Amino acid sequence: MSVKHAISRGLELGRSVFQLGLLKSAGRVAAKLRADRLRVGPSVRTVQPQAFLPSRYRYYRTSLKGLAAQLQSASFRRRFIGGSPRNRAVFLAFGLGVGLIEQQLEDDRKSAATCQEIQAVFSKRKFQTPLKPFTSGYKLEDYIIGNQIGKGSNAAVYEAAAQFAPPKDADSPAVQMREDEEESQRTPSLTCCSLRNFPMAIKMMWNFGAGSSSEAILKSMSQELVPAGPLALKKETEQVTLDGHFGVVPRRVSAHPNVIRVYRAFTADVPLLPGAQEEYPDVLPARLNPEGLGNNRTLFLVMKNYPCTLRQYLEVSAPNRKQGSLMVLQLLEGVDHLCRQGVAHRDLKSDNVLLEFDSDGCPRLVITDFGCCLAQSDSSLQLPFNSVWVSRGGNASLMAPEVATAVPGSGVVIDYSKADAWAVGAISYEIFGQQNPFYRKVGLESRNYQEKQLPRLPSSVPADVQLVVRLLLRRNPSKRPSARVAANMLHLSLWGRRALANQDSAGMKKLADWLLCQSALVLLKGCSGPRGNRVEAELQRSFLANLDLEDLRTAVGFLLYGREQRQACVLSV
Template sequence: MSVKHAISRGLELGRSVFQLGLLKSGGRLAAKLRADRFRAGPSVRTAQPQAFLPSRYRYYRTSLKGLAAQLQSAGFRRFAGGSPRNRAVFLAFGLGVGLIEQQLEDDRKSASTCQEIQAVFRKKKFQAPLKPFTSGFKLEDYILGNQIGKGSNAAVYEAAAQFAPPKQSARKCSLVQIKEDEVETEAPRSLTCCSLRNFPFAIKMMWNFGAGSSSEAILKSMSQELVPAGPHALKQEKEEITLDGHFGVLPKRVSAHPNVIRVYRAFTADVPLLPGAQEEYPDVLPPRLNPAGLGNNRTLFLVMKNYPCTLRQYLEMSTPSRRQGTLMVLQLLEGVDHLCREGVAHRDLKSDNVLLEFDSDGCPRLVISDFGCCLAQSDSSLQLPFNSIWVSKGGNASLMAPEVATAVPGCGVMLDYGKADAWAVGAISYEIFGQQNPFYRAVGLESRNYQEKQLPPLPSTVPADVQFVIRLLLRRNPNKRPTARVAANMLHLSLWGRKALANQDSVGMRKLADWLLCQSAMVLLKGCQGPSGNRVEAELQRSFLANLELEDLRTAVGFLLYGREQSQACVLSV
């Protein structure tokens, strides 16, 4: 046996012995930790990467370099009179142990890099799209315009604040005018021609059937609508309401995020007779406005920013480019990840509940809205006891994740929404790329019984990495489905980190850490230049860097490399 061959065998032996022996229990621990990350609920972030070995192997975990040196020294002493082959094998065995320590050291450095980058970008708070104001807690403070939307539980009207007169603009335009302008210019960006300066706000009037007419009862019954409310949305005296006979703070609220709607004001008021009310929703009016109406006199009003259209309306008029489509899917994933991190499941994600505007480059910016069906419990577990058929599973049944749609009520049964919204993003992605949603009636698949091989193919123009991410999101088994964070990381790496992934394996992260530092410097530099900081791509890059976690990043790299290997194998087989 040659010395080269002996060293090779020693390296292999050293690594395998420690991985199968000392590292066996550590592997179980690491697997459990990864599984915990994929479960619902807030993840526990630590200052150091999770160890590969349990506490009883603390000596080996913290001083593997010293162990390697001892093995090498003992090998020379014990086998000084032995054959050169034995000495080489034992020396290589110690070197193999040293390689494990090198891997741990690389992980520590990579984790430290992620934490430093994360700390820098988390200090940069997202600025709300509208300037803060101090008034506007009464319906009389606003001038209401035309109706711009109507759902199953509310109507939405454009509005302007009387305490802040709107700037004069050339004209208002409806969706019909938008379509006409688009035909004339043949450009998707023509949607931005619709001036929102006269009515910068949108007021959502909830329909109140059984909540009573007291402010406390209304706020309690419709508290889910307040999840995206800002810190000063309610008057100070309304911040505490009566809950089952006790005063308690209103349900949790999510912090500001560029892809989640923001509620600026929330108040109760008498239901007014607005234009089109008698024709479009007479049954929900109170008897004082319609003798046959079933509604109560007072209801909840929410003040938000006015957006040009919904995602569904935009896709009916325009087809986003290949890159824009990828950015749109990525924005939905970033919004869902933000909600999951704050312990909220939307449960009614669909293209009608996603609002859309454009940045300075004409790229669509998506905003998740309508939280009337959301799950926002105090324990942040994203799990709901399902002990009765009367427990609501959520909103749109067509886009209900398989694990929720197939759940059967019983003692101890829990509905897990940890990855349900991510699954819905996968289904909506078909619409973004110009296809019919496979879970609507036109295609005929049902989330409760579809097979993954039944999913229709996406257009060939969709990037391979994006197609792979969508397929992963639509996996039936939630344990095999990535979280919204991991899926978002995959798209980030596909868009901006292709060079960093070249010749990269799923373990070594040094090259990727160097790329992250360069990317951070570029994003900070662009932010200092001003206007570029408001662009969709800049927002996405900042969000990615603010949520860096070593394990999530490594999982995303592993998925991407696996997907590319599968694609290459398919090409070779053809």
């Protein structure tokens, strides 16, 4: 072995030993401490740059150079004590390798501080609500109700307009889907007057067993209030204790461009709305239908009126590859926002995603229908599963494997922290024009499918997006990326390709420089007005507002791994 080879071997040995030992454990502790510090409650605090390692590990950082010097000194002493020249060279290089870690720690500290500073800047930028604020609207009589635009298993949705701000044409037709004559250009749309005259939607919950008192209704249906705004309930109603489905007060999530916003919530007598006798006669109270089983009063939710659901849109339109990538990314951003605030949706499907278009015609997705959500006060996203009577959630076809295979028993807990992200992976097939593999027509079941059974996405889908979908559908949640990591992968794939060039998972300096440039660019675009693609601008702001060094490092590692796999496949062919 040559001296050059021996020194090289020692350098690698020194780096690998300390990276696998010291840095791995230190990184985990640092990530946990940063997560506890940054993700507390719905409000975001300004984060001051701090050391990358916690205080208990700072000794190692400050003494690495001294340790390297001791090792080098010991190697010279060994020269006079004995030992082969080759072993002395390896030992000397080992000490040099330890000294190089100090520079890596400094780079990590700077990268972490950069992420925290950028996050602090963009966290202060609040999402603007799509509807103009209004101060009334706490009674059903305050609204003009049009035709029915949707119906689910526990509610009906009607188009509406504020009585205190009447529409220009009260006799305008209901919201309708319109298809163009040419098959290749089929896209869902709304008549302009329909949205202009009925900009709101009212969701009327079906009340079978909650009783007819406002207190009982709010307690029974409190999960629906998770996306409610601060003024959704009257102040006196807000004082009512809201016990969630699992015996705790449900959390309220802050506004986000990819999560529905409930502007008003109130109880009222069930009216005889258009289509009620034909569509849902059994849920009507006896005063409206002698054979009805419903109670006299129920909960009403006022929201923005969206043109269609994701399922309706995909039935008549096929988004291009970039739009499809942005749609998957929006779902991941919405799920990550919910997870950060301690909410698991548990019923994510294309029917529960609403859709509109931005100024450039790009679809904007909004997650809705929180009736099955888990919103406990401790934000753990873990549900004790000690009885068969505990609900796993809705939509059994899109339950993540760890949820579908859980067996009730003493001490059993279902972890929902990555369950919604798994559902996004399944919905991605629909976005890219294929059947959802977990619906009955395809035949896979989340309880027992094998990852190799998953159908391939079309070749037109970007390779990085295909990688994200495969990772999201991993059976083992510990090997599955979180919604945040998966979203970061798509962000880097869409806008950070140059930053990933010649990048390794340990060195983040080049990526940190790109983040600074990206932040400046997004801020300049924001100052110049709402130009360009608004969906892309919202996504970029969400990315920068949730920066975390460990999440970024994990995302980069997944992307590099996927590209290495693809290169290996090409070489093998």
